[in-house]
Amino acid sequence: MKFSPLFWPIQFKNGIIYILDETLLPQKLAYIKARNYKEACRAIKEMKTRAVGQVLLVMYIFLQLVKQKKQKDLVKVAKVVNATRPTLSFKFLTDMVLGWAKSRVPLEKCILGFLEGLKCSRIRQAEEASKLIKNGDVILTHCNISGLMPLIAEFCAREGKGVKFFATETRPYLQGSRLTAWELKRQGFDVTLITDGMVAAVMSQGKVNKVIVGADHLAQNGDIANKIGTYAIAVLARHFKIPFYVLCPPASGLKSGKDIKIEIRPDKEMLEYQGLRLAPKGVKGYYPAFDVTPNGLITKHIPLEIKR
């Protein structure tokens, strides 16, 4: 089974954290070196890595701290990590680490055990999702689910099920185009790009028959936060009677989607692209990085099951 580089985008070697720079993809497959937690946190803020990459990075930040024999800084570093970006529940992760630190098991062992468990769980999650797919299905996806989409396709192929994909380009960061289409094509799967506005057209024309997306946050009531644009696709899927599946992280402590803090990013990131100005000078933009899809629009959650 082949894995996308996005499946495990962070590596730890000889005390250094290597972060796959997702902003350079697909032109360049390159890693940023983080020698300490400050450099690592900067990479989160600058969206060099996202989604599962952020989870891995948090764990490797603490692993690095242990290797550097700086365990006394755990609480301080946890606070800095928690303040990087609002929508993923960093506190959930850092609290877990702080909890481990109080146990009798060495922290390094806890972190490595967690990461090993996470890897297995992610593979299982992709396998579960693949069971929902029938031969000949065409899946619409949005943004990027960190290597899970090609893995789902690999599981389908192993079962002799043919599956094709439509990927929204996912403005403004184009993760659908730069990451999802790239990783699917790279592993030989059939993928067609559309702009975010074309979803109703391809659904109404019967070109796709299932939606699978990821989630950055799952609340207790089943609401999810995911990349901006997901909510619209969920409403459209309901309108066109197409199942809408979500690959979820474990539920956070938040009661409902209303409690999830949505990050508003600088509008410059949508008004420019790689230095090219897209909008007239002086025009303002509004850029919520995520939206919240209510539980009622979700056909099925496919959970990531993690032992703590």
Place this chain on the structure above:
Amino acid sequence: MKFSPLFWPIQFKNGIIYILDETLLPQKLAYIKARNYKEACRAIKEMKTRAVGQVLLVMYIFLQLVKQKKQKDLVKVAKVVNATRPTLSFKFLTDMVLGWAKSRVPLEKCILGFLEGLKCSRIRQAEEASKLIKNGDVILTHCNISGLMPLIAEFCAREGKGVKFFATETRPYLQGSRLTAWELKRQGFDVTLITDGMVAAVMSQGKVNKVIVGADHLAQNGDIANKIGTYAIAVLARHFKIPFYVLCPPASGLKSGKDIKIEIRPDKEMLEYQGLRLAPKGVKGYYPAFDVTPNGLITKHIPLEIKR
């Protein structure tokens, strides 16, 4: 009352047609010269002008032909015009011209009379739309309605009604960003850009309370074809209980939206932007330039009333 350059984007002076090159906006306000119908038709194919610009251009093509004393070529030129792009009903326009040519009134007079009537009708259409707007409304719009949106805002201002706008950027050609936001800002109105995927977010947050879009085609049953992305906004407006208004051209002879031929454009136009490659090499795209919004999702049509 101030007019946007997009309200009347084609001019005719000394036998030459001047076409506002909308692909250069907002960086440059420049006109392409068309000395004959072939040059003019190329500008349509290359999407240098669109919507009402296409209507004006067709009329000026025939006016130029009359001035060049080539009335014998009317039928030949009508065929070439009809073949430029499929979604706007060029045949409706050229048939009208061919009809006038058979009447006793000189063709030049018919064309100039039609254009004068069109100008008045468009102003009236904007005024009608402005009556639907209440003080404090925030209008979401998509793509560009050729100068009508700032005109609607001017009518509101005249009545002392404050109105703000959200414009989708409208990928892949970014007409919402390059044209709508530009012309609104230029006339001093408050406009905020969002990406096409943010519509559900701004609707669910109550940031917009009305939708006004244009239409490239109106079928007999009230279905409309408009820029790709419109259909999704109509479904979302219904979901969030927001009125969805459409500024329409006169109805064509087609029975329903199913009969409207939707143009599929080269995927290169969505995979690249101004020479910058957005998608990985070798990945394919699907680019229907328009979608069809069913009559049932439209709160009210605001027709363009033209005397023939």
